[in-house]
Amino acid sequence: MDNEIYRLPRERLDSLIERLARDYRVVGPVKQGATWMWTDVRPGMPLALDYPTTMLPPRQFFAPMRETLFRYHRGDDGRFAFEEPAGERPFALLGVHGCDLTALRVLRAFHESSCRDRLVPGRLDRSFVMGLACWTPCLPESFCRDMGSLESESPASLYVWDIGGVLLVKVQTARGREIMRDVGALDAATPDELVALRKRLRTRPEAFPAQLQFAPEKLATSLKAAESDILWEATADRCLSCGRCNLVCPTCTCFDVGDQASLSGGDGTRTRSWTGCQVPGFSRVAGGHDFRPGRAQQLRYRIFRKGKYMPERYGMVGCTGCGRCATHCPTHISIREIFLQVGRAP
Amino acid sequence: MPQVSMIPEACRILAVTPHNSRDIHFVVEAPKQGFTPEPGQFVMVSLPGIGEAPFSLAALPGEGTAEGTFEMLIRRIGRLTNLITQLKAGDVLYVRGPYGRRVEWDQFEESNLILxxxxxxxxxxxxxxxxxxxxxxRFGRIDLLVGARSPDELLFRTDLLVWASRQDDVHVHLTVDAAREGWDGRIGVITSLLDGLAVDTAGTTAFLCGPPVMYRHCLRRLLAMGLYEHNLWLTLERRMKCGLGLCGNCQVDGHYLCSEGPLVSYREVRHLRDVV
Structure with a gap:
């Protein structure tokens, strides 16, 4: 399948969406106001294949911001009975960048190793992903090339290069080929088109200047030398503990569990919803003691989790270099700058 | 890896005994399937519509309490525990578990125990x-060291009396931080109970559980006495939300204490940050 690269004329995107809509809920990046958001798409809608990343990462489709674990209702005997929600329609995600593809692999590695979740891996299994190559950095804070995610093409069934004019699509799974066949897009790319693609790929790194000057594999050891509180205080002083970095991160997985009761109290739902290590009270226990009470400890924790604990436990660095956290931080705390500082240290 | 649902089971409360105005002792019917906890494991207890929280097990099925039941001591400290502590025998709690690492007890055999x-x-x-x-x-000498803020806050008094009467089996030492007249026992912090305790350092295992402030002082003291790091066992409290190693609230340096703990040896965690 490695060399199966086909042509997809731009106007055929609609047939692709139509075909996918038979089996999936199709979402893709659509410009809404000044930003791009993952939006349900229908044929005829303008799919933004040149979007500079979305604010919220695709994990929202695999681990929703709030999801029902079960419904409860009080029976005639006064006891509560429980019912898990029915499975939902699987997603097809169109136009996923390398950083977010990498993040989907991180999500899988996490959910299949230390823990016993079935919801997220189940959705990863059932979904359909079309990856999309980037030609320029999405954000000033992006450093995907340094983190090795720029070239990431897995786990996409189809992977698209927009070389102007026609789209070139690499088929990476049997399912991907089936979809391409159904939309009648199994014309091989022409030699000229492949030459054009190769040329763009060769010059692409120039658009992504190296920002870290060290391999991400070195992060774990570099961070080990940066444990002292005092190193983190200057940066953490700016932190407002708003938790935006956690919300926009494509690899954050932490959640809170809570009940939403009806006013009668007789029924309701228990849900899990996103939370994060930067939110005050995250590490607080009953009685009020907080094991990571300071912002320096909390910031260090976030950075260590991404750069050290995750690679050590799941075999993948937890930062894809997407640049979202720094972009959306109200005080511009940049994970790239922090990595740069710890990596530069002798 | 097994896939675990977060749906709890309705379990009837069999007995309720207040230890004082805020600490209430519950005997509860155990979940029907696979409820064979080891010491140090915990359960998630909820009231639908109110919430869920982790609670330790004050007695395991068939070990000082009837088969098919377990016990908890619940302190009235928040919204959920305010409501749970108003429940009566016959009412129902919603329970799932047990969760946490199963620490095998074979390894402690022949050891002296300090709790x-x-x-x-x-x-x-x-x-x-x-x-x-x-x-x-199967064990050597057993010392139980109990500290409380005041004599009124000493918990499990019946057990303490029973154990104190079994001096050949267990040595019970009590201390309180402060007391009014009428207390003729010891006053002082819990580490003071270690003074004068004759300890065979290589053959002694210690288990610690208490408020966060207690751990550092006790650990320092036990290590100074010569106990081995791998023989010091801590039960580490965190606010677990799922019990499955998933929600992240109990993380310490990437370790999920709800499944890799809460019972851990000091040697396993001494290099981690923000542990105690």
Whole structure:
């Protein structure tokens, strides 16, 4: 399948969406106001294949911001009975960048190793992903090339290069080929088109200047030398503990569990919803003691989790270099700058 | 890896005994399937519409309490526990578990045991004491060190009296931080109970559970006495939300204490940050 690269004329995107809509809920990046958001798409809608990343990462489709674990209702005997929600329609995600593809692999590695979740891996299994190559950095804070995610093409069934004019699509799974066949897009790319693609790929790194000057594999050891509180205080002083970095991160997985009761109290739902290590009270226990009470400890924790604990436990660095956290931080705390500082240290 | 649902089971409360105005002792019907906890494991208890929280086990099924039941001591400290502590025998709690690492007790056999319980820490350690007394011939000397803020806050007094009467089996040492007239026992912090305790350092295992402030002082003291790091066992409290190693609230340096703990040896965690 490695060399199966086909042509997809731009106007055929609609047939692709139509075909996918038979089996999936199709979402893709659509410009809404000044930003791009993952939006349900229908044929005829303008799919933004040149979007500079979305604010919220695709994990929202695999681990929703709030999801029902079960419904409860009080029976005639006064006891509560429980019912898990029915499975939902699987997603097809169109136009996923390398950083977010990498993040989907991180999500899988996490959910299949230390823990016993079935919801997220189940959705990863059932979904359909079309990856999309980037030609320029999405954000000033992006450093995907340094983190090795720029070239990431897995786990996409189809992977698209927009070389102007026609789209070139690499088929990476049997399912991907089936979809391409159904939309009648199994014309091989022409030699000229492949030459054009190769040329763009060769010059692409120039658009992504190296920002870290060290391999991400070195992060774990570099961070080990940066444990002292005092190193983190200057940066953490700016932190407002708003938790935006956690919300926009494509690899954050932490959640809170809570009940939403009806006013009668007789029924309701228990849900899990996103939370994060930067939110005050995250590490607080009953009685009020907080094991990571300071912002320096909390910031260090976030950075260590991404750069050290995750690679050590799941075999993948937890930062894809997407640049979202720094972009959306109200005080511009940049994970790239922090990595740069710890990596530069002798 | 098994896939675990977060749906709880309705479990009937069989008995309710207040220990004081805020600490209430519950005997509860155990979940029907696979409820065979080891000391140090915990359950998630909820009231639908109110919420869910982790609680330690003050007695394990068939170990000082009837088969098919377990016990908890619940302190009235928040919204959920305010409501739970108003429940009566016959009412229902929603329980899932047990969760947490299963620490095998074979490794402690022939060892002397020191159990250090501060305040509510006696609740989980009670199941440790019962496990040890239930197999008394397999262990050396057993010392139970209990600290409380005041005599009024001493928990499990009946157990303490029973254990104190079994001096051949277990040595009970009590201390309180402060007392009014009428208390003729010791006043001082829990580490003071270690003074004058004759300890065979290589052959002694210690279990600690108490308020966060207790751990550092006790650890320093036990290490100074010569106990080995791998023989110091801590039960580490965190606010677990799922119990499955997933929600992240109990993380310490990437370790999920709800499944890799809460019972851990000091050697396993001494290099981690923000542990105690």
């Amino acid at each position: 250090l319980a501060g305040g509510l820490g006696l609740a989980p350690l009670r199941s440790f004491v019962r496990r040890a007394l239930g197999r008394r011939d």
